[in-house]
Amino acid sequence: MHELLLYGQLPAARHDQLLNIISGVAAMQPDYTLERHVIFKPTRPLVQSNLLRGGVVKSDAQVVKTKKSAQSTAGTERADMYHVRLIKRVEEDDFGGDVDMDSVEKGKGQGGGSKGWRLRFEDVPEPGKRAALLRMVDEQPFLGGEISGYMEGLGYKPVTEYIVEGHRAVHGNIVLFLHRILTRPGAKSISINAPLASFSDYIPMDPANGYLLSTTVRLSDGGIPKLVDMGMDELEAFRRMMLGVIDLDQPDRLALDTRVK
Amino acid sequence: MNRPAPHRDDGKPKTEPQVLDLLRQRTETLSKSLETFLNNSFLAPQDPNGPGLPSWSEFNATFSTQTKNLTRLQSDLATHHAFLLSAHIHPNATFPADKDFVNESLLRKRLAPEVETWVSKRLKTGKALTQTEDVEEIGMGAEDWKSLWDFAGPEQERIVKEVFPDIMGREDDDEDYGEEEDGEDEVVGMEGRWVPPAVKLRDLVQFASIGVIIPEPKIPEARGGPVGGGMPGGRAR
Numbered sequence: 001m002h003e004l005l006l007y008g009q010l011p012a013a014r015h016d017q018l019l020n021i022i023s024g025v026a027a028m029q030p031d032y033t034l035e036r037h038v039i040f041k042p043t044r045p046l047v048q049s050n051l052l053r054g055g056v057v058k059s060d061a062q063v064v065k066t067k068k069s070a071q072s073t074a075g076t077e078r079a080d081m082y083h084v085r086l087i088k089r090v091e092e093d094d095f096g097g098d099v100d101m102d103s104v105e106k107g108k109g110q111g112g113g114s115k116g117w118r119l120r121f122e123d124v125p126e127p128g129k130r131a132a133l134l135r136m137v138d139e140q141p142f143l144g145g146e147i148s149g150y151m152e153g154l155g156y157k158p159v160t161e162y163i164v165e166g167h168r169a170v171h172g173n174i175v176l177f178l179h180r181i182l183t184r185p186g187a188k189s190i191s192i193n194a195p196l197a198s199f200s201d202y203i204p205m206d207p208a209n210g211y212l213l214s215t216t217v218r219l220s221d222g223g224i225p226k227l228v229d230m231g232m233d234e235l236e237a238f239r240r241m242m243l244g245v246i247d248l249d250q251p252d253r254l255a256l257d258t259r260v261k
Numbered sequence: 262m263n264r265p266a267p268h269r270d271d272g273k274p275k276t277e278p279q280v281l282d283l284l285r286q287r288t289e290t291l292s293k294s295l296e297t298f299l300n301n302s303f304l305a306p307q308d309p310n311g312p313g314l315p316s317w318s319e320f321n322a323t324f325s326t327q328t329k330n331l332t333r334l335q336s337d338l339a340t341h342h343a344f345l346l347s348a349h350i351h352p353n354a355t356f357p358a359d360k361d362f363v364n365e366s367l368l369r370k371r372l373a374p375e376v377e378t379w380v381s382k383r384l385k386t387g388k389a390l391t392q393t394e395d396v397e398e399i400g401m402g403a404e405d406w407k408s409l410w411d412f413a414g415p416e417q418e419r420i421v422k423e424v425f426p427d428i429m430g431r432e433d434d435d436e437d438y439g440e441e442e443d444g445e446d447e448v449v450g451m452e453g454r455w456v457p458p459a460v461k462l463r464d465l466v467q468f469a470s471i472g473v474i475i476p477e478p479k480i481p482e483a484r485g486g487p488v489g490g491g492m493p494g495g496r497a498r
């Protein structure tokens with residue numbers, strides 16, 4: 001799957017206004033979403049995990065990764081390694097669990113278990129001048145099992161955790177997500193099994209409490225130029241419609257670089 | 262009773278506001294005639310000594326009028342079914358629609374009478390000031406007013422700079438927004454000044470992608486720096 005992306009930033013004072021505009025444009029009540037994101041970093045080169053590549057969940061993303069890196073780094077001995085992330089949709093009730101690291105480590109944590117997690121891989125956006133960023137993404141839901149151990153076995157360790165809070169609406173083929181990132185500065189260790197702290201412990205990453213509007217068109221296949229053009233046209237039409245309301249722009253491609261440096 | 266023809270072609274509403282206006286008319290007619298019926302026949306009957314009920318012929322006439330009204334409304338609703346389904350008055354549940362003056366002012370076609378009075382009064386005053394021949398009397402002519410306005414803008418800017426030096430300073434420091442500044446000012450016009458966000462878009466998306474923010478290299482040429490490993494062919498020597 002591929003994605004076309006544009007972003008817009010806005011101050012907190014305009015959040016409600018833009019939310020109203022978005023719901024008007026999309027003719028729907030936006031869906032309030034809380035998501036828990038945990039970013040994983042590979043600890044060893046991918047080559048060692050070749051044996052696991054025939055495995056269940058990760059196969060697509062990894063096959064593409066290896067193919068890509070085989071092409072791009074043909075001359076170098078080290079293949080690129082990518083961050084991946086686990087995402088889980090949470091509810092307000094899930095916050096405020098007892099953060100007792102002992103019980104977590106003993107496997108008694110109440111983090112909601114393995115239900116609802118999905119693994120997301122995002123490739124570096126493709127180079128070239130376009131009206132929007134184009135990147136390959138892959139998402140696979142976990143059906144069950146011990147995810148923490150599975151990720152460890154693949155050679156990934158969790159590095160950052162944050163909460164994404166926002167409203168999602170759909171306009172035509174465009175997914176509009178007006179959101180902000182909340183982090184918990186005091187967090188000591190990161191584990192997907194750990195229960196969430198109380199909601200007030202999470203503070204906006206932007207001290208000015210600004211919001212981000214991401215507009216995404218999802219393409220079943222980014223290799224079909226006609227499909228990419230159709231998505232681009234729709235996104236461009238939306239960008240034009242929003243002129244004077246919010247500026248939609250693409251950030252530096254390399255800011256979305258998920259490779260391990 | 263004959264079913265009324267849905268629309269004559271000439272009277273057909275073309276645009277969406279016209280559709281809404283047509284529906285407004287239809288419902289208004291319906292509500293008005295029901296009200297009249299209620300008033301005339303029950304609350305204040307023509308014959309105070311009557312049985313307190315409308316006469317048969319009156320009832321019959323009202324019934325056929327109301328049926329006509331309802332049929333028209335129904336057929337209009339059916340014709341513009343698609344548009345009406347997608348139309349909704351409040352963009353969001355948080356819209357303060359329960360405060361009735363909000364809806365009323367939004368539904369107005371013209372300015373409220375008191376606002377109109379206010380506007381015309383001010384316009385008159387302005388006209389009198391600029392068009393008066395007798396410059397001596399007020400001491401100001403049209404030219405003088407114009408130059409006063411020309412002076413007021415920059416002067417206000419100067420005073421703001423003096424009073425809030427930190428606000429003005431922040432804008433100058435942030436050179437990254439320098440190029441976009443002009444465009445932003447137009448776009449964010451409704452908020453007044455464009456205040457650069459505390460965290461840049463680049464940093465936000467980078468944090469969202471890999472969980473850390475790698476500072477941008479200061480000089481564009483120095484790409485071999487912190488992010489050099491990630492640049493395709495960046496290490497070529």
